[in-house]
Amino acid sequence: MNDKNYNYFIVILFALLSSISCTRSARDFDKGSNIIGVDLDTIQYQPSIKDLFEKVEIIPLETKKESIIESSSGLKHQVYKDRHYILSTKQNKLFVFERKGSFVKTIEKIGNGPGEYRMIYDFEISRFDGKLHLMAPYGSILIYDSEGEKFIESFHLPDSIRAVHQFKILNEDIYVFNSDSENSDLYFYSKSKNAIVSSLSVMPNFLRVTPFKYARTPFYYYKDSLRYFMGYDGTVFNINPENFSLDKRYFLDFGKRNFILKDLPLNESVIYYYEYYKSIANKIATGFAIYFETDKYLISRYDLKNNINYLFYNKQNKKIMSVFKVKEDVQLGLSFIESDTLYYFVPVDFAHLYLNDKVVSVENFEKLQKLTSDSNLLMIKYVLK
Amino acid sequence: MKKILTTILLSIIFFIADSGSTKAQTLPGSCPEGMAWDPDIFFCVILEDPAVITCDSGTSGYCFELRFDKDVNEYCPWICKWTGKANDYCNRLYAILLNFCISLDDN
Numbered sequence: 001m002n003d004k005n006y007n008y009f010i011v012i013l014f015a016l017l018s019s020i021s022c023t024r025s026a027r028d029f030d031k032g033s034n035i036i037g038v039d040l041d042t043i044q045y046q047p048s049i050k051d052l053f054e055k056v057e058i059i060p061l062e063t064k065k066e067s068i069i070e071s072s073s074g075l076k077h078q079v080y081k082d083r084h085y086i087l088s089t090k091q092n093k094l095f096v097f098e099r100k101g102s103f104v105k106t107i108e109k110i111g112n113g114p115g116e117y118r119m120i121y122d123f124e125i126s127r128f129d130g131k132l133h134l135m136a137p138y139g140s141i142l143i144y145d146s147e148g149e150k151f152i153e154s155f156h157l158p159d160s161i162r163a164v165h166q167f168k169i170l171n172e173d174i175y176v177f178n179s180d181s182e183n184s185d186l187y188f189y190s191k192s193k194n195a196i197v198s199s200l201s202v203m204p205n206f207l208r209v210t211p212f213k214y215a216r217t218p219f220y221y222y223k224d225s226l227r228y229f230m231g232y233d234g235t236v237f238n239i240n241p242e243n244f245s246l247d248k249r250y251f252l253d254f255g256k257r258n259f260i261l262k263d264l265p266l267n268e269s270v271i272y273y274y275e276y277y278k279s280i281a282n283k284i285a286t287g288f289a290i291y292f293e294t295d296k297y298l299i300s301r302y303d304l305k306n307n308i309n310y311l312f313y314n315k316q317n318k319k320i321m322s323v324f325k326v327k328e329d330v331q332l333g334l335s336f337i338e339s340d341t342l343y344y345f346v347p348v349d350f351a352h353l354y355l356n357d358k359v360v361s362v363e364n365f366e367k368l369q370k371l372t373s374d375s376n377l378l379m380i381k382y383v384l385k
Numbered sequence: 386m387k388k389i390l391t392t393i394l395l396s397i398i399f400f401i402a403d404s405g406s407t408k409a410q411t412l413p414g415s416c417p418e419g420m421a422w423d424p425d426i427f428f429c430v431i432l433e434d435p436a437v438i439t440c441d442s443g444t445s446g447y448c449f450e451l452r453f454d455k456d457v458n459e460y461c462p463w464i465c466k467w468t469g470k471a472n473d474y475c476n477r478l479y480a481i482l483l484n485f486c487i488s489l490d491d492n
Contacts, residue, residue, distance in 0.1 A: 071461070073454075073456045073461050073462075074454070074456065074464070090444075118442055119444065119467065121467070137467040137469070138467065138469055139469075162448075162468065162469025162470060163467050163468045163469040163470075165466070165467075180452070180466065180468075181450065181466075181468040181469070181470065209450070209452055209453070210453065211453050211455055211462075213455060214455065215454075215455040215456050216455075216456065231455075270451060270452065270453060271483075273453075274453050287455070289455050
């Protein structure tokens with residue numbers, strides 16, 4: 001059997017093994033206005049890190065038995081009052097560190113009593129009242145004081161909604177939930193009415209088990225606006241807090257390299273879509289995993305040529321850069337944003353992919369050299385220009 | 386060598402998938418709570434009563450589904466994700482093996 005046939009055999013075998021199926025038909029979106037044309041043949045690919053960032057720093061998270069974050073996957077992050085709050089969904093635990101990386105505490109409420117949970121998939125410290133919100137995937141929000149010490153109250157979505165996977169706080173009353181497994185994607189819950197006041201089906205259901213979607217969350221904040229993006233083609237919507245509609249905000253138009261939804265076979269297995277994704281991500285731009293937005297930039301992580309690329313669209317001068325590796329011969333890793341600062345968490349053993357002595361200061365690089373495989377995760381801090 | 390390793394792993398995965406797919410295969414009379422033995426298909430099947438909840442309380446098992454959970458680094462993308470649907474089942478070991486296979490594939 002030659003390599004090609006062997007790979008095909010693997011795909012078929014995986015497809016047979018997996019029993020996950022899907023039912024909904026695909027849906028096309030018209031592209032509307034706010035189109036950003038991306039001509040991959042002419043844009044700059046390998047800028048210097050200095051073209052993008054004022055500085056890059058490393059912040060090792062303190063290593064203690066109780067502060068170890070076991071995996072850099074499945075994390076959520078928020079900076080609040082000069083502290084880093086890092087949720088590990090794998091450990092069902094919220095870690096709190098000072099800005100410089102010293103460990104403060106963990107917030108862990110596993111149990112079956114009031115204010116306790118069995119699993120936690122998302123969190124947010126509300127920008128409206130400073131209260132810590134923890135979200136359990138079976139549809140519960142548990143609310144504590146900002147320190148996470150005192151349980152205040154909780155609410156539960158109607159029993160008809162069996163799973164939610166992310167949430168955001170739209171305003172003082174409305175919470176928006178995203179589900180990867182219910183009939184609708186978005187549920188708008190009114191706390192005062194204790195009811196779902198609106199729901200939307202945005203992404204074709206069958207895409208939810210595929211890599212053609214977001215990483216971690218389909219939401220991001222820009223100032224007071226809440227945005228929602230489509231992982232397969234990169235469309236960004238603004239969520240209207242008045243009528244809970246989605247208003248198209250941006251679309252990245254890659255021309256001949258655009259993802260065409262109708263070309264994607266329906267009702268295949270999760271393994272099939274994974275293999276299919278790998279085969280087409282070589283030729284087209286898809287898998288829009290992350291978006292960030294600042295006054296100056298719209299930044300998106302997407303897949304092209306089987307590499308993780310970051311697209312930087314300068315809103316002011318309309319220039320576009322797409323980065324897999326910078327001139328300094330390291331990759332970018334951007335996962336979370338706080339104002340004009342981006343963060344990435346990486347195990348020390350993988351740090352060399354993202355950092356070298358050309359990227360960080362001598363002091364920072366020496367700090368990195370002193371870390372070992374047993375050290376806690378490393379936080380990389382990128383300050384945008 | 387890589388092919389041999391992959392084949393061995395696939396055999397293991399096949400075995401696990403066979404014993405841990407969305408329908409639970411087990412010995413007659415030893416079905417989990419909320420399921421009943423169906424001798425015709427030689428499987429445990431979910432009872433029709435919608436009030437019966439058979440979800441597992443850990444991070445895999447019933448009410449979980451195998452997902453490719455894209456993350457920022459994608460070191461271990463396959464996970465069991467909560468769906469709350471009692472007829473979904475995800476074997477954690479299966480997800481771990483898939484992650485291992487992807488590592489081999491990438492290398």
